[in-house]
Amino acid sequence: MTVAHPPLLIVAHGSRDSRSAATVRALAEVVRAHSPGADVRVAFLDLSAPSVGTALSGLYAEGHRHVVAVPLLLGHAYHARVDLPALVDEVTGSLPRLSVTVADVLGPDPLLEDVALDRLAAAGADLDDPDLGVVLAAVGSSHDAANDVVARIARGWDGRRGARVAAAFASTARPDVPAAIARLRAHGARRFAVASWFFAPGLLPDRIAALAAESAPDAVLAAPLGTDPRVATVVLDRYADALTGAAASA
Incomplete structure (x- = not known):
């Protein structure tokens, strides 16, 4: 054929x-x-x-x-x-x-980054807010280069508008979500949002959401890229x- x-x-x-x-x-x-x-x-x-x-x-x-x-x-x-x-x-x-x-x-791809940022905005996060700390949450890997990509995206977002941004991982890699929120809080963040570097809902995004709720109960949670x-x-x-x-x- x-x-x-x-x-x-x-x-x-x-x-x-x-x-x-x-x-x-x-x-x-x-x-x-x-x-x-x-x-x-x-x-x-x-x-x-x-x-x-x-x-x-x-x-x-x-x-x-x-x-x-x-x-x-x-x-x-x-x-x-x-x-x-x-x-x-x-x-x-x-x-x-x-x-x-x-x-x-x-990934990484600028279009996917745009989707993740739009998901944040749709969830109610104000990225122009200088008091906002954003966690870019991804799965995590034993391969450091894969984690570095997520960290590089977070650095590219950090301060682009007003919010501070830090990467976090659901498994294997560090920092985890509580550590990332603590780091952002130490840099002055008073409100928090979690961006999803996942394609679909599932067990690991649910873990991210649960950890975020423990560390910052009012955190805004963005949907996956979907x-x-x-x-x-x-x-x-x-x-x-x-x-x-x-x-x-x-």
Whole structure:
């Protein structure tokens, strides 16, 4: 089967929380709406179905021999650097002539930063308030470079308008949310807001919210990036870049 444009497989982390997979599937609908005729599928690295292997095997059975996998990930941590490439190698090793091009991760990207800031404003945070402390909350990684990206975004936001900004992580990395709030309070913050560097609701964003409530009960909590059309735009940008790279190396 020969097609002009290979399927776009959105690969998300997966979660025991059903809201996460539902958000990913809803985002896929937005991507389809922004690229009529595109063959957009969804797969998960763990915990949700279908798995990457199942999705690729299904596409192969339909006759596809080239697939572009776009990781719905915000940094080059373990899942992007190790997990996904290993899964792809395992599947392609058993399916003759199947080629899978893995696109770059979505973050960091200025469009995604804009979405996160808009989510903050929509939640009621006044970013021009010099007494506001903003926590940019992300998952956290054992890979320091991935955490550094989040910290760099926070530094870029800090003082851009009026609010002070600090990064925090839900797991593995430091500082955690209470430590970030304490740091902001020490620098004069009297009111607090939490920006979400997550794509979807789930267990880790819930942990962030609970920790924020303990340290700053009146903190404003922003929603994840979710199904904003700008997220779909970045997905399609990564897909297009991957196709260009694949063509150049052919």
